Amino acid sequence: MSYFFQLVVSGIVVGSIYALSALGFVLIYKSSRVLNVAHGQIIAAGAFIVYALTVWAGIPIFISFLASMVITFFMSMSVERIFLRRLIGEPIISVIMVTIGLMSILDGVIYLTPFGSMNYSFPEFLPSTPISMGGVSISWTQLVGVIITIVLIATFSWFFKSATLGISMRAVSDDQLASMSVGISIPRVFGLAWAMAGLSAAAAGAIIGNITGLNFETLRAFGITVFPVVILGGLDSIIGAVVAGIIMGLIQQFAAGYLDGNWGLNGTADVLPYIILLIILLFKPHGLFGTHEIERV
Amino acid sequence: MSTNRWLATGNFYTTYREEQRIFRTHLDRLLFSLFLVSLFAWPLLISASNRNMLVINNILIAVVAVYGLNLVTGFAGLISIGHAAFVGIGAYTLAGTARSIGESHVLITHAWPLMILISGFVGAAFGAFVGLPAMRLKHLYLAIATLSFQMIFTWTINFMTFFNQGQMISVGRVYWINGQVGRDEHYLFWYYVILVTAVFCGLGVRNLLRTRYGRCLVAVRDNDRAADAMGMHPGLTKVYAFALAGFFAGVAGALHTYMFRGAGFESFTLHHSIIYLAMAIVGGLGTLPGSLLGPVAIQILELQMEHISEWAGTFLTAAMNLATALRPLGFGRVTVLFLMFEPRGIANWWRICRSYFKLWPFRY
Numbered sequence: 001m002s003y004f005f006q007l008v009v010s011g012i013v014v015g016s017i018y019a020l021s022a023l024g025f026v027l028i029y030k031s032s033r034v035l036n037v038a039h040g041q042i043i044a045a046g047a048f049i050v051y052a053l054t055v056w057a058g059i060p061i062f063i064s065f066l067a068s069m070v071i072t073f074f075m076s077m078s079v080e081r082i083f084l085r086r087l088i089g090e091p092i093i094s095v096i097m098v099t100i101g102l103m104s105i106l107d108g109v110i111y112l113t114p115f116g117s118m119n120y121s122f123p124e125f126l127p128s129t130p131i132s133m134g135g136v137s138i139s140w141t142q143l144v145g146v147i148i149t150i151v152l153i154a155t156f157s158w159f160f161k162s163a164t165l166g167i168s169m170r171a172v173s174d175d176q177l178a179s180m181s182v183g184i185s186i187p188r189v190f191g192l193a194w195a196m197a198g199l200s201a202a203a204a205g206a207i208i209g210n211i212t213g214l215n216f217e218t219l220r221a222f223g224i225t226v227f228p229v230v231i232l233g234g235l236d237s238i239i240g241a242v243v244a245g246i247i248m249g250l251i252q253q254f255a256a257g258y259l260d261g262n263w264g265l266n267g268t269a270d271v272l273p274y275i276i277l278l279i280i281l282l283f284k285p286h287g288l289f290g291t292h293e294i295e296r297v
Numbered sequence: 298m299s300t301n302r303w304l305a306t307g308n309f310y311t312t313y314r315e316e317q318r319i320f321r322t323h324l325d326r327l328l329f330s331l332f333l334v335s336l337f338a339w340p341l342l343i344s345a346s347n348r349n350m351l352v353i354n355n356i357l358i359a360v361v362a363v364y365g366l367n368l369v370t371g372f373a374g375l376i377s378i379g380h381a382a383f384v385g386i387g388a389y390t391l392a393g394t395a396r397s398i399g400e401s402h403v404l405i406t407h408a409w410p411l412m413i414l415i416s417g418f419v420g421a422a423f424g425a426f427v428g429l430p431a432m433r434l435k436h437l438y439l440a441i442a443t444l445s446f447q448m449i450f451t452w453t454i455n456f457m458t459f460f461n462q463g464q465m466i467s468v469g470r471v472y473w474i475n476g477q478v479g480r481d482e483h484y485l486f487w488y489y490v491i492l493v494t495a496v497f498c499g500l501g502v503r504n505l506l507r508t509r510y511g512r513c514l515v516a517v518r519d520n521d522r523a524a525d526a527m528g529m530h531p532g533l534t535k536v537y538a539f540a541l542a543g544f545f546a547g548v549a550g551a552l553h554t555y556m557f558r559g560a561g562f563e564s565f566t567l568h569h570s571i572i573y574l575a576m577a578i579v580g581g582l583g584t585l586p587g588s589l590l591g592p593v594a595i596q597i598l599e600l601q602m603e604h605i606s607e608w609a610g611t612f613l614t615a616a617m618n619l620a621t622a623l624r625p626l627g628f629g630r631v632t633v634l635f636l637m638f639e640p641r642g643i644a645n646w647w648r649i650c651r652s653y654f655k656l657w658p659f660r661y
Contacts, residue, residue: 274446
């Protein structure tokens with residue numbers, strides 16, 4: 001039974017990181033209806049910036065964590081400014097294609113750095129002995145990661161509920177014309193959405209990097225696993241991202257714990273989310289919390 | 298129609314039949330025939346090295362695959378981020394058959410046109426299956442469905458022992474009328490096979506687009522609600538677009554397997570799906586000349602990237618990893634630049650060129 005609870009705990013840990021990764025994705029989709037395929041690369045970039053600042057520049061890890069969030073904030077904002085601003089009003093297909101192209105470019109840029117081919121791991125800054133409770137153990141890095149995730153998601157929820165900028169972002173996602181008429185600058189909101197997505201991606205990247213080590217392929221894979229999560233939760237719902245992230249984390253951990261090794265299966269955790277995604281798309285296309293688009297001619 | 302059937306300055310259609318003609322003037326027809334003849338005849342005059350033949354064959358296989366992608370993404374307006382997986386389905390249909398009945402079975406070596414066709418149909422079946430969500434959904438979700446199909450495909454190939462866990466599965470040499478195709482003429486033989494396939498597929502696509510089924514695709518892309526009101530079934534049309542794309546991809550995959558004499562999973566990854574998309578975009582989405590020009594442009598770009606990284610490798614440290622970096626960097630940059638500055642692709646330059654000569658000496 002403790003095995004079961006262990007899986008539940010690690011599922012929640014993984015799931016909360018998924019939730020944080022999906023958050024940035026949902027932010028961009030919610031405000032500008034753009035599917036950001038390059039999200040995994042931004043996650044990876046955030047993690048690498050934290051490492052570079054901590055190890056190569058010798059800055060304390062918490063400060064470099066914040067610094068990396070600031071850097072990706074401006075990085076994503078400029079990505080939006082350079083590549084996507086001029087595509088406002090273009091068909092949605094070309095916008096998605098641009099993010100696919102962006103994914104390739106960021107891939108190339110990261111391959112140019114040493115991070116593209118080598119594996120690194122963060123220096124230990126937390127006690128390495130895990131906390132055990134009744135046969136269930138959780139490492140300090142995981143615990144701190146989950147706490148940071150919860151804090152960030154709470155901040156984002158507050159931001160959307162109460163801050164003026166957050167409310168204007170919600171307004172834009174609801175109706176662009178109407179929000180323009182009350183004086184909201186739509187390009188600025190789009191830029192802000194990208195910037196905040198970059199910020200949350202950097203946080204997610206740093207946490208993942210601490211837990212799994214810095215491997216470009218792993219970090220990039222998170223960006224793609226985000227797709228099943230957001231589809232399950234509904235593409236434009238923050239609560240959906242959190243709930244679906246945790247569900248997906250649990251499913252992956254259970255698959256890895258119970259399916260792998262039996263019946264000659266292995267690596268099911270990598271493929272199960274996508275199978276679930278195809279099934280959800282067939283039967284509940286708008287996910288758990290997504291808005292149903294009502295089309296009027 | 299103007300009385301001069303050789304040259305027409307401008308369009309003077311008086312019937313719908315005339316508008317649907319493939320070749321507007323006799324000159325068009327003549328130039329196209331000359332182009333085809335030169336494609337068939339040049340290997341008789343010039344003997345290219347195996348390396349060059351390989352590049353040319355690769356381009357032609359990509360052309361066949363991009364026909365499919367262009368149908369689904371360009372004409373039907375549905376993004377497919379998993380096209381390499383469909384190509385892989387075709388390749389592994391052939392490779393799987395070879396593995397189960399032996400790589401030199403008569404079916405593989407003698408009945409290879411049949412095998413190519415079967416691979417195409419298996420690809421179509423998978424395409425239709427992945428397109429099923431289209432019955433209820435719009436493009437965004439479909440793009441994700443194709444992406445997840447790509448992931449599932451890669452995992453399945455890597456996992457199943459039947460597919461040799463992604464390692465190379467070899468396929469025997471084929472037979473032609475005058476016996477087995479030897480090592481020397483392998484690439485030349487497959488050049489002709491692929492060329493004939495590509496020409497037939499191209500004619501097929503061109504003719505499809507002037508039938509009601511082809512126009513259906515375009516109508517659904519432009520406005521699926523209006524298409525619905527006109528009596529088409531948008532969902533079924535999308536499924537059928539995916540099936541068509543799967544067919545072309547499957548054929549391309551089978552050709553790929555035969556030409557490389559085997560299939561390995563590394564030719565059908567997400568990266569290749571993105572390359573196919575780049576080809577379709579750079580060539581020009583929703584145009585037939587684009588399906589030819591895109592693969593040529595991207596393959597040339599790839600060759601140049603290889604040259605640059607070889608040249609740079611002489612004075613850079615190995616840690617820079619330039620060879621792996623340059624390819625995605627190049628593809629990404631080209632895709633983004635084309636989308637931002639020339640969304641209609643190289644085919645648009647081709648169109649501008651043509652209309653210049655057609656209208657000369659007038660400007661418009």
